[in-house]
Amino acid sequence: MLKKRTAAILGLVALGGLAIGLIIVTAPSRDEAAAAGAFFTPDTVVGVEDGVVDEVDGISPFADDLPAIAKLDPELRTAMQGAARDAIADGVEFVVTSGWRSAAYQEALFNTAVIEYGSAEVAGEFVLSPEESRHVTGEAVDIGRTDANSWLSQHGADYGLCQTYANEMWHFELATEPGGECPPQLPNAHG
Ligand SMILES: [Zn+2]
Known part of the structure; x- marks a missing residue:
């Protein structure tokens, strides 16, 4: 403590x-x-050093000076930035609403969800513990807005980017080879 x-x-x-x-x-x-x-x-x-994104609308996927972006797994960051560049050509702008998170930040999110949902079990459908979350290892990124989510659901696999949870259309991980096929989505973060 x-x-x-x-x-x-x-x-x-x-x-x-x-x-x-x-x-x-x-x-x-x-x-x-x-x-x-x-x-x-x-x-x-x-705070920001823990990966908190303090811009209401999210941050640029190219904000390499911010820990939320800088501490992403380099392969995921490269894939996400490549996709973001190509999306711009289609008139679609990505924002990152959450990227890498420190264990302390993830724990804070989890604790808040437990209070909100009344139990760790229900909270776990929406927020994972620091031990489980792939945001803490830098292997997951949350992308906004809706048009970017749609663009990624169509083109993400070209970059290896896949929506991994059916109930989180914004949450992407590197889950296939570029040009491969995304694995079936889990219903939620706890499968
Ligand atoms: Zn996420």
């Missing part, structure tokens, strides 16, 4: 653009967290 809190505080420090090496010994309040632009949940504070 102490470790997690420390990591959360360090993330907050990085977010606030404060000097490296500064140590804050008290946990940040909700207001402090919000002031720093952090995402606040009951258990932890995470």
